[in-house]
Amino acid sequence: MKTQNEAILELLRQQGEAGVTPALALSEVSCMRLAARIDEIRARHLRADEEIVNVGWRTPTGRHVARYVLRQREPVELSIWDEVLALVRAEVAAESPWCGTCNPKATS
DSSP, X not given: OOOHHHXXXXXXXHHGGGOBOHHHHHHHHOOSOHHHHXXXXXXXXXXXXXXXXXXXXXXXXXXXXXXXXXXXXXXOOOOHXXXXXXXXXXXXXXXXXXXXXXXXXXXX
16 A cells, blocks of 8 residues: 555656646545655655646736646765865764864863
């Protein structure tokens, strides 16, 4: 049995650029909280080359209607600063979570 997240992700892949609206998710997957499920899918279930984009629209009365589309992520060229930032983050993550001034290991 599929979870709602798995069913919505499959629906996103099937729908392509037509996307998934809350009404479609309700009728196909019985999901009443599509935005919450999309947030969970973004956090846990996407491949590195995928992204979910909200390409919703406004009605004549000004209300926003969400429509989520699964797209291939554009390849990004990293600048030298992005690479430096990634190295610094990796080095900080490998060290103690404490800062240098209050780290007991640093004062010994």
